[in-house]
Amino acid sequence: MSKIYSNIFLLNNINCLTSLDKVFNRQHSELLPHVKKDEKQVASMDESEKYFNYSWKEIGVLDEIKVPKINSNDNVATEKILYQRAIANLEYTKKRKKDSNGTFLPKAERVNDLDVDSLFFEKENKVYVLIITSNDYNISRFKKLIGEHNISQINSKYSLDPDTFNWLFYVYTERNGKLNELTKLENISGFVGNVADDANVFTGASYQTTELIATKAFISNGGELKKITLRVRDIDIDVTCMVNEDSSVVINYNLSSKLRIMESTDNVTFLLLYLYSYLILKLKHLYIIESDSFIKEENPKFSKKIGIDVIKSIVEKNNILLKDIESFLLEDSLEQA
Secondary structure, eight states, X not given: OOEEEEEEEEBTTOOSGXXXXXXXXXXXXXXXXXXXXXXXXXXXXXXXXXXXXXXXEEEOOOEEEEEEOTTOSSSOSEEEEEEEEEEEEEEEEOSOOBOTTSOBOOHHHHEEEEEEEEEEEEETXXXXXXXXXXXXXXXXXXXXXXXXXXXXXXXXXXXXXXXXXXXXXXXXHHSTTBOSSSOEEEEEEOBOSSOBOTTOOBOSOBSOGGGOHHHHHHHHTTOOOSEEEEEEEOSSEEEEEEEETTOOEEEEGGGOEEOOTTOOSOHHHHHHHHIIIIIHHHHHHHHHHHHHHIIIIIHHHHHHHHHHHHHHHHHHHTTOOHHHHHHHHHHHHHHHO
């Protein structure tokens, strides 16, 4: 395992894990997708043949871990996080589902099934589910098993303002990554270079983000990052992960480690629960404390500074002289006139 993918959703009208029976008692069936000309053939099938089934394969026992309290600066005060692991089994169609005569194959020959892990956890009288997969289709199938009416359309607690990512970039470059006395941003990465896509998301694998002129130019020009890859370390964890504005994460498992001694929770579960029940919310909390001064004071100065860095880099790389700029500006003004 090298990557751990997770997406978080808030459950509606469920405020404790002991109330999850209505979710775990559910099953869901999807009719075999077909075109109009196949309606009679599908209708004549046995019920067991024409449906894809989504069901719970395994429901874990309630367990707990302790994480630091968000408002604590010393990582001594802790809170208990209850969690429960569950595995869903999801059936889906293979690419080949008909024989040469156009007849649907027996279900056993045209259906795959997949186990998808999840973690349900309880925090502040709310229950969240982490769906541990990167596949959007399987996320959709999993949500249907839970019951889409049981999933909130809004998850404001785990919604991150794009300025949070710009602030993290600022902390890393201007404060040597120091977030507080015990938490440090060791690195910002995940960018290949100088291209952003339509969603303003830099992608790639550079480990020297602050040296990328494209990133600096993007931010100094008022751009909003939609996700960022970072390495954060405190006394309990050293984690490298991508996080986006919806708090979907991709953890680099090989570059992440559990530092807490005598912690019996398996590494994957610990990394996910620590990240979601504490660290993401801690970063958001620290940003909110500074957001007013950052937006009004530090960010304009920071944008100007990195904008100058961009200009200097372009000037040096292209041997641009002051007279070249003056000539260009004169030509441009004449054209506009």
